[in-house]
Amino acid sequence: QVQLLESGGGLVQSGGSLRLSCAASGRTFSRNGMGWFRQAPGKEREFVATINWSGGTTYYADSVKGRFTISRDSAKNTVYLQMHSLKPEDTAVYYCAADSKRLGATTNRPDYAYWGQGTQVTVSS
Numbered sequence: 001q002v003q004l005l006e007s008g009g010g011l012v013q014s015g016g017s018l019r020l021s022c023a024a025s026g027r028t029f030s031r032n033g034m035g036w037f038r039q040a041p042g043k044e045r046e047f048v049a050t051i052n053w054s055g056g057t058t059y060y061a062d063s064v065k066g067r068f069t070i071s072r073d074s075a076k077n078t079v080y081l082q083m084h085s086l087k088p089e090d091t092a093v094y095y096c097a098a099d100s101k102r103l104g105a106t107t108n109r110p111d112y113a114y115w116g117q118g119t120q121v122t123v124s125s
Contacts, residue, residue, distance in 0.1 A: 002026035002114050004096045009119030012086055016123070020081040022096030022116055030074040033099040033106055036081045038092035038121075045095065049081060050105040057105050064090075086123045093118040 008020040020036070035050035049060045049070035058070050069082040079096060097112035106112075 002098075004098060004114055004116035006094065006096050006116045006119040009094060009121045011122045011124065014086060014088055014123055014125050016086050017082070017084045018086065018121060020083070020094055020096075020119060020121075022079045022081075024077040024079075024098060024114075028074075028077055029098045030077070031103060033102050033104050033111075034072060034079045035097045035099075035106070035112060036070060036079075036094060037097060037109065038090075038094045039118075040089075040092040043092075045109065047107045047109065048094070050107055051079065052105040053103040059105050059107055083121070086121075088123045088125045091121060091123050093120050 003025045006022045031053050033052050036048040037045050038048050039045040047061050051058045051070045055072050067085045072079045095118045096116040098114040099111055100113035
């Protein structure tokens with residue numbers, strides 16, 4: 001059974017930092033792209049960041065570019081999201097996702113076959 005388990009969420013003040021982790025189990029994703037999405041109350045789930053199988057290609061939503069960094073440790077089957085300069089509008093449930101077919105990074109939500117249960121990030125003003 002494939003599982004993606006996020007951790008690292010919490011409450012932080014505006015301008016602060018958090019590091020999210022997503023540990024995969026049940027299969028290896030070392031040859032697949034992985035990503036982070038987020039969903040704020042009353043809003044659609046939106047793309048945040050994605051990384052290709054090797055870690056050499058990354059894409060970010062414009063709203064987080066320059067503040068967030070996605071990385072991966074394939075030996076640990078884990079992907080990370082380092083978040084700096086957090087803003088109240090970053091408040092959301094953050095979801096890790098794994099592609100089952102492609103090597104590349106993709107911003108397209110339907111491309112991801114596996115999803116974690118989410119971790120709450122709350123940024124206070």
